Amino acid sequence: MSIYQHFRKEEHAFIDQIIEWREQVANEYTYKLLDFYDPREIDIVQRIIGSKEEVKCAFWGGYDQAERKRAILYPEYYEVQNEDFDIVVFSINFPSKFVTLDHRKVLGSTMGLGLKRSKFGDIIIDKDAAQIIVASQVAEYVRLHFKQVGKTNVTLEQIECENIISMNEEWHEHTCTVSSMRLDVILAEVFNLSRTKVLPYIQNQMVKVNWKVTDDPSFLCHQGDTLSMRTFGRCKVKRIEGQTKKEKWRIVVAKAK
CATH class of the missing domain: 3.30.1370.160 (Ribosomal Protein S8; Chain: A, domain 1)
Known part of the structure; x- marks a missing residue:
């Protein structure tokens, strides 16, 4: 096998x-x-x-x-x-009284440095604080060149791992039935939308499966897959429990609160 x-x-x-x-x-x-x-x-x-x-x-x-x-x-x-593990943590210093940072903008700035995504760990955003985790071999390069997030000037300050902001994401599980394991079908069910409304998000590369952009609505999801749709959040296909008598799939999904 x-x-x-x-x-x-x-x-x-x-x-x-x-x-x-x-x-x-x-x-x-x-x-x-x-x-x-x-x-x-x-x-x-x-x-x-x-x-x-x-x-x-x-x-x-x-x-x-x-x-x-x-x-x-x-x-x-x-x-x-x-x-x-050779991990370095940076706190992003920015004028938090006047500006807010979001995950997408910070990620865009890190990717703009010309380094692979695999050199970066979590990006943590919490109200007026932001942190990024990087591999130590690129830490000095990141510190010297990470100067802007969007139009906001920023600086980086190295901190200890003990000072990382703890973010406990809650997930709510529920069981549902879907006509197929297609990406558009599952997203429509989880986020209570029509497939017609889901389609533009997929086609415009605003949907990810297992953290990779997927623009195919007919993409077949498997047990264990994590799906995300911009502005709507994330969900996980926790279990596939089989088919009903009407040949629909009974699945357990977990949705991030």
Whole structure:
């Protein structure tokens, strides 16, 4: 049985890379520090490495509630410490009395630095405070060149992980039935919209599946997928419980409050 049958085709290259690094760690008997991964990528790494292998995996994003985390593959003798993840946290200083920052603008500014998204962890926005988490190897470059968010001038101040703002996102689960597992169908059901109203969001690249833009309304969702639609929020396909007598799918979804 091929391991690839459990994953989408576009994930196969990532799987190959993890397998290659797993072999490297096993052969060289040393740990391998990887970039920041989103929850879907973390799930893939965990499934590829498993729990019975001589090579283990660990994750850390700077704080317990982190969504994006760096990964370490390591031999079973090694004891991983948080310091091994080489994470730097910056507080973004800006005139909070006159300006508000949002996640999309801060992300746009980080991507404007010419670095890969995988070099950045969570972006944390809370009222008049904002923080970004980065890989230490690019931290000095980010500190020197991250000067603006939109039209607002900003500066960065390095802080300790203990000072990261704790953001506890609440999710509400409910069971529903859908005619198919198409992306547009599930989004319409979860956000109480018609498929006609959902379609422009998908076509205008305002929808993501597992943190990647998806512009195909007929994209088939799987159990474990995280969906997001700009201005409406996020949801997760927690479980697919099977089909009803009328051949509809009964699914359990969790929606972020």
